[in-house]
Each structure stands twice: as structure tokens, then as C-alpha cells.
Amino acid sequence: MISRFSTLYVGHIELERCGLAGTPADDRRYANGRLSEVFDTAAALARATDRLGYETLWLAEHHFQHEGYECIPNIPLLAVDLAHRTERVRIGCAFNIVPTWHPLRLAEDFATADILTGGRVVFGVGRGYHSREVETFGNPMLDAEANRELFEEQVEVILKAFDQESFAHRGKHYTIPPDVPYRGYRLAEITLVPRPRRRPVEVWQPIVSGSARSLDFMARHGIKGVVSATAEQFVDRWFRDYQEAARRHGRALALGQDLILGFRMCLDDTVERAMDRARPYFEEHAKFMAPLGMLRYSEEHVKAVAARQAQSPTGATLDNGVRNRSWLCGPPGDIVAYLKEVEARYPGLEHVMIAWALGTPRELMLEQLTRFAREVMPAFRPAPGRAALPDFARGSAPSPPA
Numbered sequence: 001m002i003s004r005f006s007t008l009y010v011g012h013i014e015l016e017r018c019g020l021a022g023t024p025a026d027d028r029r030y031a032n033g034r035l036s037e038v039f040d041t042a043a044a045l046a047r048a049t050d051r052l053g054y055e056t057l058w059l060a061e062h063h064f065q066h067e068g069y070e071c072i073p074n075i076p077l078l079a080v081d082l083a084h085r086t087e088r089v090r091i092g093c094a095f096n097i098v099p100t101w102h103p104l105r106l107a108e109d110f111a112t113a114d115i116l117t118g119g120r121v122v123f124g125v126g127r128g129y130h131s132r133e134v135e136t137f138g139n140p141m142l143d144a145e146a147n148r149e150l151f152e153e154q155v156e157v158i159l160k161a162f163d164q165e166s167f168a169h170r171g172k173h174y175t176i177p178p179d180v181p182y183r184g185y186r187l188a189e190i191t192l193v194p195r196p197r198r199r200p201v202e203v204w205q206p207i208v209s210g211s212a213r214s215l216d217f218m219a220r221h222g223i224k225g226v227v228s229a230t231a232e233q234f235v236d237r238w239f240r241d242y243q244e245a246a247r248r249h250g251r252a253l254a255l256g257q258d259l260i261l262g263f264r265m266c267l268d269d270t271v272e273r274a275m276d277r278a279r280p281y282f283e284e285h286a287k288f289m290a291p292l293g294m295l296r297y298s299e300e301h302v303k304a305v306a307a308r309q310a311q312s313p314t315g316a317t318l319d320n321g322v323r324n325r326s327w328l329c330g331p332p333g334d335i336v337a338y339l340k341e342v343e344a345r346y347p348g349l350e351h352v353m354i355a356w357a358l359g360t361p362r363e364l365m366l367e368q369l370t371r372f373a374r375e376v377m378p379a380f381r382p383a384p385g386r387a388a389l390p391d392f393a394r395g396s397a398p399s400p401p402a
Contacts, residue, residue: 001343001347001350001380002339002342002343002349002350002351002352002380003350003380003381004055004350004351004352005053005054005055005351005352005353005354005372005373005377005380006049006054006055006056006057006058006092006260006351006352006353006354007045007049007054007056007057007058007353007354007355007369008058008059008060008094008228008262008353008354008355009041009042009045009057009058009059009060009355009365010059010060010062010069010070010072010355010358011038011042011059011060011062011069011070011071011072012038012068012069012070012071012358012359012360013030013034013035013037013038013041013068013071014037014361014362015028015068015069015284015358015359018280018281018283018284018359019279019280019283019284019287020283020286020287020313020314022280022283022284024287025067025069025284025287025288025291026067028066028067028068028069029066029067030066030067030068034068035065035066035068035071038071038072039078039081041362041365042057042059042072042078042082043081043082043085044362044366045057045362045365045366045369046082046085046086046089046091047085047086048366048369048370049086049089049369050086050087050088050089052369052370052373052374053373053377054089054369054373055089055090055351056089056090056091056092056122056353057082057089057090057091057092058091058092058093058094058122058124058353059072059075059078059079059091059092059093059094060072060075060094060095061073061074061075061093061095061096061097061100061126062097062130062133063097063100063130063132063133063136063137064132064133064136067288069288069358069359070358074109075091075093075096075121076093076096076109076110076112076113076121077109077113078091079091079093079113079117079120079121080112080113080116080117080121083116083117083118083120083121084117088120089120090120090121090122091117091120091121091122092121092122092124092204093110093121093122093123093124093125093204094124094126094204094206094226095124095125095126095204095205095206096110096123096124096125096126097126097127097128097133097134098125098126098127098128098151098154098155098158099127099128099134099137099139099140099141099147099150099151099154100128100133100134100137100139101154103154103155103157103158103161103174104157104158104161104176104192106158107157107158107161107162107192108192108193108194110123110196110201111162111192111194111195111196112194114196114197114198114201115194115196115197118197119197119198122202122204123201123202123203123204124203124204124205124206124226125151125155125158125203125204125205125223126205126206127147127148127151128141128147129141129292129293129294129308130292134147144308148213149172149173150173152217153171153172153173153174154173154174155203155217155221155223156169156171156221157169157171157174157176159201159203159221161192161195162192162195162196162199162200162201163199163200163201165191166189166190166191167189167190167191168188168189168190176190177189177190200222202224203221203222203223203224204223204224204225204226204260205218205223205224205225205226206225206226206227206228207225207226207227207238207242208294210234210237210238210241212241212245215238215241215242215245216245216248216249218242218245219242219245219246219248219249219251220249222251224258224259224260225238225242225258225259225260226259226260226262226353227239227259227260227261227262228260228261228262228263228353228355229262229263229264229326229327229355230297230326231297231324231325231326232324232325232326233324235261235325236345239255239256239259239346239349240255242258242259243255243257243348246258253348254347254348255345255346255347255348255349256345256346256347256348256349256350257348257349257350258348259346259348259349259351260351260352260353261342261346261349261351261352261353262352262353262354262355263325263326263327263328263352263353263354263355264278264282264285264321264326264327264328264354264355264356264357265327265328265329265335265354265355265356265368265372266278266327266328266329266356266368267329267330267331267332267335267368267371267372267375267376268329268330268331269331270330270331271322271329271330271331271334274329274330274331275318275319275322275329277364278318278327278329278357279318280359281356281357281358281359281360282316282318282321282327282357283313283318284357284358284359285357285358285359286313286314286316287313288358289358290310290311290312290313290315290316291310291311291313292310293308293309293310293311294311295311295315295316297316297320297321297324297326325338328354332371332372332375332376333375335372335376336375336376336379339352339376339379339380340379343380354368354369354372356368
């Protein structure tokens with residue numbers, strides 16, 4: 001049953017002249033003061049989600065975006081600040097772009113944030129999709145197979161560092177620790193200091209193409225999945241494929257269990273009014289994301305995502321997004337009714353995430369968060385007798401493990 005709600009902010013600033021007829025994405029360039037607006041917006045969203053009863057505010061890591069679309073370079077660092085401005089909301093990493101990190105440095109930063117926030121940071125991993133980001137940090141993005149191979153080894157290193165008191169790793173990309181002398185002995189193992197307080201660490205990963213290899217990797221390591229802004233035909237397919245992958249690795253999951261389903265959304269009194277408000281930001285989002293091959297509204301789009309091919313910004317329309325339920329536009333009652341259908345279809349699904357397109361103004365996001373919390377979320381309160389969330393999900397710090 002659906003009982004948990006979160007929101008995603010990918011780190012865009014206030015953009016002028018949004019839409020296909022507006023400023024071309026590659027013509028946008030903002031001064032440092034404008035690009036830093038994201039931190040004020042993140043703080044405002046954190047305070048709102050905390051007050052309104054959302055479980056998690058998810059943030060996205062990206063780099064070098066002078067265009068103003070995705071401007072948060074370090075989620076664990078920002079999460080510590082946001083946790084100290086709020087009382088209970090969790091801060092989610094959606095997602096740490098692992099190939100831009102050394103895996104042990106990312107593990108250390110997350111562990112530090114986990115301790116400093118009392119367990120309120122949620123760990124997430126992704127492979128990236130911007131060549132400007134990953135290749136600039138010296139790792140492959142254009143070579144998809146090399147990128148995936150590196151990512152998988154990095155995640156394995158991170159999980160070893162989290163889970164084991166001390167460990168060694170010998171792989172294609174990393175030898176940890178190096179075979180060197182240290183204070184009179186040779187290194188054979190190494191310990192992450194600190195390790196996260198909350199273990200085992202809950203790990204989330206986006207499902208963007210539904211490939212068998214990705215789902216098998218996630219199932220093998222117990223990684224949970226996020227399917228967001230995706231046409232419902234692919235949602236259904238990937239939910240079932242994830243369940244089957246988990247079964248192959250000895251985990252019997254209800255359909256939708258260990259998954260988050262995300263939508264982009266605009267609430268208003270009619271579908272038409274909601275779509276009119278959302279349209280310029282839908283078009284701005286498509287204008288930036290389509291050349292990166294990151295739209296998932298059709299079979300053609302999903303094939304392009306898997307092949308990392310550019311898409312046409314004009315090939316996606318908000319009307320189609322509303323029809324295929326990657327976007328939810330309309331009165332709150334309509335949104336409740338559809339989510340009730342989703343709840344019946346996927347009995348294991350507990351967690352729904354709402355988000356907005358790139359360029360959506362801060363005040364509109366805050367208005368939508370408030371209306372959704374007041375007019376949609378109350379229809380999905382946990383039934384009497386339903387198990388409560390664990391302490392860390394409510395914002396209090398768990399006890400350190402023995």
C-alpha cells in the first residue's frame with residue numbers, strides 16, 4: 001500500500017523564457033551568484049517537505065552546468081546542511097554519480113553525513129549521462145560498456161567498505177589497499193573510517209532502460225530501484241522484471257516492493273489549467289534532456305536511452321506525457337483516483353515520488369508540494385495497525401550497531 005511520499009529537486013535555478021520558443025539551452029550561461037541560488041531553493045524545499053510530512057527530499061548530483069539546469073555538485077555535503085535546518089525529513093541522493101568519484105572517497109563522505117545527520121541521508125548510485133561530467137573527471141562515459149564496468153566495480157568497493165570491518169579488493173580498476181609498506185608491515189586490508197552508523201546501508205539506483213544486466217546487478221547486491229517520469233507501459237514491464245530478478249537471487253518480493261514510482265506533476269482545478277501551467281517547463285525539460293537521450297515517454301525513447309542516442313525535443317509532448325502517465329496533471333481528486341489504481345496494480349509499492357520539470361519556479365514547486373500534501377497524501381494514510389516506519393525514517397537517530 002502507498003504510504004510514503006517524497007519529492008525530487010535536481011538543482012535548477014530560476015530560468016527565464018522557458019519553452020521550445022524560449023532561450024536555446026546551449027545559449028544559457030549564468031554568473032556564479034545566480035548558479036548558487038540552488039542552495040537557497042534546496043533549503044526552502046527542505047523546510048517545506050519537513051513541515052508537510054514528506055519522507056524524503058531527493059537531490060541530484062551534477063557538475064559544470066553553467067546553463068543553470070542541474071547545479072548541485074555534492075549531495076552528502078548539502079545534506080548535512082539541510083538536515084541541520086530541519087527536524088525529520090530525510091535527504092536522498094538521487095543520485096551520486098559514482099564514476100565522478102573515487103569509491104572510497106564517496107563512501108567516506110556518505111558515512112560522515114550519515115553520522116552527522118543521525119541517519120537521515122539516503123544513499124543512491126548512478127552511472128551518469130553527461131559526457132562533460134564523467135569524462136572531465138577522467139572516466140568513461142562515451143564508451144557505455146566501459147562506464148558500466150567501472151560503475152559496477154566501484155559500487156562493489158563501496159559496499160565492501162560499508163559492510164566489512166576491514167576488506168581488500170583486487171579488480172580491473174582498483175587494487176585496495178595497494179601492496180605497499182606501512183609503519184613496518186605490508187598493507188593487506190583497509191578499514192573505512194568512519195563507517196556508516198546505519199548498516200546495512202539502504203542503496204537506491206535509477207532504472208532508466210530496464211536492461212537485464214542492470215536489474216541483475218541490482219538484485220545481486222540488494223539495491224532498490226527508482227522508476228521515474230516513465231510511460232506506464234515501461235513501469236509495468238520493469239516492475240515485473242525487477243521482481244523476477246530478485247526472485248532469481250533468492251528474494252521473494254511483492255510486485256512493486258523495494259521500488260519507488262515517480263511522476264512529474266502539476267495540480268490545478270482542471271486538467272487543461274494544470275497542463276497550461278506545466279507546458280513551458282515540460283518543453284524546457286525536453287529541450288535540455290532530449291539531446292542527452294534521457295526522455296522515457298515512448299518505445300522509441302527507451303531504445304534511445306539504452307543506446308545513449310540523442311532524441312528530438314519536439315518528439316515529446318505534454319499531451320502524450322499525460323496520456324502515458326509519466327506526467328500527472330489535473331485536480332487532486334483525479335490524482336488520488338489514479339494512485340489508488342496504481343496501488344491496486346502493485347501491492348508491494350509503498351513509495352511515490354513527485355517532481356517537476358527543469359525550470360519550474362521555486363514558488364510553484366512550493367505551492368504544488370503544499371497542495372499535494374493537503375489534498376492527495378491524506379488519502380493514503382497508513383491503515384490502523386500498520387507497522388510504523390523505522391526510527392531513522394522518522395528522522396531520529398538509530399542506535400549505533402554493536
